[in-house]
Amino acid sequence: MEPSQKVLDGGWGWAIVAASFMAQLLAYGSPQSVGVLYPEWLQAFRQGKGMTAWVGSLVAGVGLVASPVCSACVDNFGARPVTIFSGVMVAGGLMLSAFAPNVQFLIFSYGIVVGLGCGLVYAATLTITCQYFEKRRGLALGIVTTGTSFGTFIYATSQNELIVIYGLDGCLLIIGAVALNLMACAGFMRPLNMPGYYLKQKAALERSTEEQLFEKHTLEDLKISTGSNTTTPQKTKELLIAADVTDLVQTESKRGSLLAPVMKAIKKKQQAYSKYTQSTYEILQNQAMVAYCIAVFLFSLGAFPPVLFIEDVAQSQGLIEEVSVIPLVSIGAIATCVGKLVLGILVDIRWINGIYLYAFTMFAGGAALLVIPIIKSYLGLQILSVILGFFSGNWSLTSYITTKIVGLDRLTQAHGVLMFFGGLGIMLGPPVVGWFFDWTQSYDLAFFFSGSCVLLGALVLSVLTLPCWNRKSGDSERPDIQYTSNCDKVACVA
Numbered sequence: 001m002e003p004s005q006k007v008l009d010g011g012w013g014w015a016i017v018a019a020s021f022m023a024q025l026l027a028y029g030s031p032q033s034v035g036v037l038y039p040e041w042l043q044a045f046r047q048g049k050g051m052t053a054w055v056g057s058l059v060a061g062v063g064l065v066a067s068p069v070c071s072a073c074v075d076n077f078g079a080r081p082v083t084i085f086s087g088v089m090v091a092g093g094l095m096l097s098a099f100a101p102n103v104q105f106l107i108f109s110y111g112i113v114v115g116l117g118c119g120l121v122y123a124a125t126l127t128i129t130c131q132y133f134e135k136r137r138g139l140a141l142g143i144v145t146t147g148t149s150f151g152t153f154i155y156a157t158s159q160n161e162l163i164v165i166y167g168l169d170g171c172l173l174i175i176g177a178v179a180l181n182l183m184a185c186a187g188f189m190r191p192l193n194m195p196g197y198y199l200k201q202k203a204a205l206e207r208s209t210e211e212q213l214f215e216k217h218t219l220e221d222l223k224i225s226t227g228s229n230t231t232t233p234q235k236t237k238e239l240l241i242a243a244d245v246t247d248l249v250q251t252e253s254k255r256g257s258l259l260a261p262v263m264k265a266i267k268k269k270q271q272a273y274s275k276y277t278q279s280t281y282e283i284l285q286n287q288a289m290v291a292y293c294i295a296v297f298l299f300s301l302g303a304f305p306p307v308l309f310i311e312d313v314a315q316s317q318g319l320i321e322e323v324s325v326i327p328l329v330s331i332g333a334i335a336t337c338v339g340k341l342v343l344g345i346l347v348d349i350r351w352i353n354g355i356y357l358y359a360f361t362m363f364a365g366g367a368a369l370l371v372i373p374i375i376k377s378y379l380g381l382q383i384l385s386v387i388l389g390f391f392s393g394n395w396s397l398t399s400y401i402t403t404k405i406v407g408l409d410r411l412t413q414a415h416g417v418l419m420f421f422g423g424l425g426i427m428l429g430p431p432v433v434g435w436f437f438d439w440t441q442s443y444d445l446a447f448f449f450s451g452s453c454v455l456l457g458a459l460v461l462s463v464l465t466l467p468c469w470n471r472k473s474g475d476s477e478r479p480d481i482q483y484t485s486n487c488d489k490v491a492c493v494a
Contacts, residue, residue, distance in 0.1 A: 012190060013132035017140050019188035020125035021147040026182050027090050027121040029151030030175050031059040031114060033312035035308045035329045036159045039315065041166050043153040045103045049312070050434035052103055056308040057430040058111030061300075063119020064423025070116075070123035071416035079124040080189040086124070087182030089117030090227035094176030097167040121182065122419075124189070126395060126399050127412055131192045135348075138400050142344020149389075150338030156330040171431050184394050283414050288355070293421040295362065296398070298457030300425030302450035305433040306372070306388055308334065313372070313443050314381055331382055332389035340394020347400055354401045355465050358394050365391040369451030373444035398422075 030037075034056040041052050063070065073082050093113030100106040120378040125144055155175065162171035283289055306313075310328045343361070347354045368387045375381055399415055406414040429450070436446035 013129075013140070015188050016128055016132050016190075017143050017186045017306070018126065020129055020144040021150075023121050023182055023185040024127050024144060024147030025151035026179050027086065027118045027151075028148040029155035030094060030159065030179075031056075031118055033156035033159060033329050034059060034151040035311050036156050036163075036327060037168070038308055040163060040310060041103070041106065042294070042312075044168065045106075047103045048434070049437050050128070050431050053112045053409040053434035054107050055103065055431035057304075057427045058107060059115040060307075060428030061423040061425075062112055062115030062303060063117070063122060064300075064419040064426060066116060066119050066122060067423065068413070068416035070119045071412045072126070073120065074123050074127050075412055077148060078189075078191050079128040080186045080191065080207050082120050082124045083184050083186035083189060085115040086120035087180060087186065089120070090114055090182060091176045091179040092183075093442065094172050094179055096255075097437055098107045098172040098176070119419075119423075123412075123416070127417065128192070130191055130399055130403065130408065130411055131262065136395075137403070138344045138348040142340045142396045145344075145393075146337045146340045149333045149340060149393075150370055152333030153330045153337070155326050156333065160327065164374070170330055201472065250482065279413060280417060281485060283410060283417060286405060287469060288465050289402075289418075291461050292358075292401065292405065293418055295359070295457040295461035296418055297421040297425040298366070298453045298460070299362055300422045301429045301432075302369060302425075302453035302457075303388065303429075304426045305429045305446070305450055306369070306385075308430045309433060309443065310385060311319030312382065314378060328385045330379060332385040332392075335386040335389030336393045339390035341393075342390075344396045344400075345392050347397055354397055354404060355461065358397050358401060359458045359462045359465075361391040361394040362454055366454030366458060369447055369454060372447045 032258055038052065038056060041047075042049065045052065070082075093109050096109040097106055097114065100109055111460060126141065129140050129144050159171055159175065166174065284293075307329065310332070314328060339361075343357065346352055347357060365388055368384050368391070372381075372384055375384060398418060399411070402415050402418055403411050433443070433446040433450065436449065437443055440446075441492065
């Protein structure tokens, strides 16, 4: 089960890529095109934009905030069981949302349940893809993450048609039934390394087998010794005393058997939590990783609201009559798909620095957000949707950059920490924009705020990852200690 060079970057890895692509398409299709459902929920429940926006923000943010937990599940149980369980959650949450009596229930069923299921799918697909690819990891991750963009494009158009034909409730029931195909995608996710849960089970089974063999041999020795004619009375007496002592020990162990396993489990959990906390602390000691977390938080805070509000922006500006057959959400999804593929290919080029490429996409996306309040035509919104969508494809770079900063051994945990910050930004972004509209009855101030956040994040990432920081840290070290850091390979320009 150990990874070999023949297994990596090919073979069954492409089947993993295809299955992960379909899994992200099925899981994220409806949540990423929630902007189509948002106006319908506003009309159905008659709540404020800020309150209703919590549904879309939670479905995209809860899974990312819970990324450390999702990553731990993948580490312990493997990608296949986690994907199967997530299929039940996503499908169940979508079908349950069809019977929502109010926004509060919708926040739970669509926002939390579906959001957690999507988070599990995201962690499972990215982790197993990184395990199967090394040299072509950027391309593989780019293909896998385009599944969300294809899903957004397909679901945005399909949900519009399903709402017209079957109504909002019928639409949610149908897409919930389609989401059950996630369990079929999980069948292709053959583990390259045995998950921690199975290793623990194997160790426990071997330990119990050894104990049973030891007890069996002891009883057989006792029977042979007592039944032999050559055994002296003294030896028989010693064996009987040893048997009595063994029975006494077993009796005492049975008395404490109720408490001992509980204490042992608590001790193991405490050790695991302590080790996890220490490892997380060490990850956050890396300046490049801290800068990346801040940048992802600010980018998510500012760049995600257009996905949810872009259709409502067109309606609030009186452009509803100009809306074409393809919604703005679908146009942005196509551009995001192209962006993920292009950026995934670019980051594999040796002389391109992944962190600075990510910072450039943030600068361009922030500038586009600042232009949204100025545009007063539907064509202009379509162009901006293409620009924002393309540079939002930088999500395909997250796993690649994280691996370069902390290494493959800590990828799962570091990526979970990173997605926590990204999910927090996604959760806060849409409600803040909705509250700005409820307060000013305009989206102008809201998008100025969003664009400023994204530009600030790009500036922080660019400044804190300059090569001069590595030289300063190296000069401050004692000369007899060799200072090494995985960040050196990323922070310097080839």
